[in-house]
Amino acid sequence: MSRATIRDVARLAAVSVKTVSRVLNKEPYVADGTRDRVSAAMRELSYRPNPAAQGLRRAASGSIAFVCEDISEPFAAQLALSIDRAVGNEYVVIVASMMGDPARERETIESLASGYADGIILGPTPGPKGYLARLPRGTALVCLDRPAPDVATDVVLSDNVGGMTDAVRHLVDAGHKRIAYLGDAPAVFTQQERLLGYRAALDAAGIAYDKELIYQHAPDDQRLKKHLSWLMQVREPPTAVVSANSLTTLSLVHAGFDVGRSNFIGFDDFPLADVLYGGINVIAQDADALGAEATHTLLRRMQDNAAPVRTTRLATKLVLRQTPGEPASADRVEP
Helix, strand or coil, rough: CCCCCCHHHHHHHCCHHHHHHHHHHHCCCCHHHHHHHHHHHHHHHHHCCCCCHHHHHHHCEEEEEEEEECCCHHHHHHHHHHHHHHHHCCCCCEEECCCCCHHHHHHHHHHHHHCCCEEEEEEECCCCCCCCCCCCCCCCCEECCCCCCCCCCCCEEECCHHHHHHHHHHHHCCCCCCCEECCCCCCCHHHHHHCCCCCCCCHHCCCCCCCCHEEECCCCHHHHHHHHHHHHCCCCCEEEEEEHHHHHHHHHHHCCCCCCCCCCCEEEECCCCCCCCCCCCCCCHHHHHHHHHHHHHHHHHHCCCCCCCCCCEEEEECCCCCCCCCCCCCCCCCC
């Protein structure tokens, strides 16, 4: 018979995990009746906290954490909301934004793993993640949106390759052969996968890959605007454009580029994308499903940390809000 967990106690006592944690830690402001129910549930289930497994405080924190690269990115904010919905009243959700800083990420994760969270959902920054292998034994960790290099963890992410392949194939089917790819920094995992999808669609159509059409850089409005101006001056300018994420799409908006056209598709849906410029074509990730799947994966990992790790990829959807048109050189964007 499996050992009873804090969640089992909470369920039997009809209270939240946080309330059980408060009873275990002898915190004040817990009603006597509630404390009695929790104590009775622990006795009935023969529940015994295990101090050897990271200490009593860690075993009953009543919190899980979502650590992301940048919470200001619309997609990250959607994930945070979906995680919070998925846990309901079972746990308190801690959200931490790393602002792209790997050192800050490491410090935050190590602190959370020391007892401030029962489990961690991590959207890792680029770069080595060897420190994750040295976290306290039994740390429940799931990577969301991208894996952590060199470390075996559960991973939940979208089908980035398939999503971008669908977008480029749609443009190719509309007659486009010169398709510009505007992406994130080359070190970003999702950028790498989406570029693979771009190339796969071109290869399938027998269209040569042209580095001249590829832009890879962290979001930077002015830099992107200058690149667009240059791109429209090349001997064979693109007739269509794909963007690798919502921040790049928004940078295009700031640069004065009309993203509400049939020959543009951006990866990631975002608030107002359905109304800006009459609607923007996007490859939509299912943030609700991703957040829920990551949460359920984490809860399973918290129950059984010895289970084999697994990677779950969820399908994307091509959302077309503009009618396909014939190839035509993209509008010039002045610097």
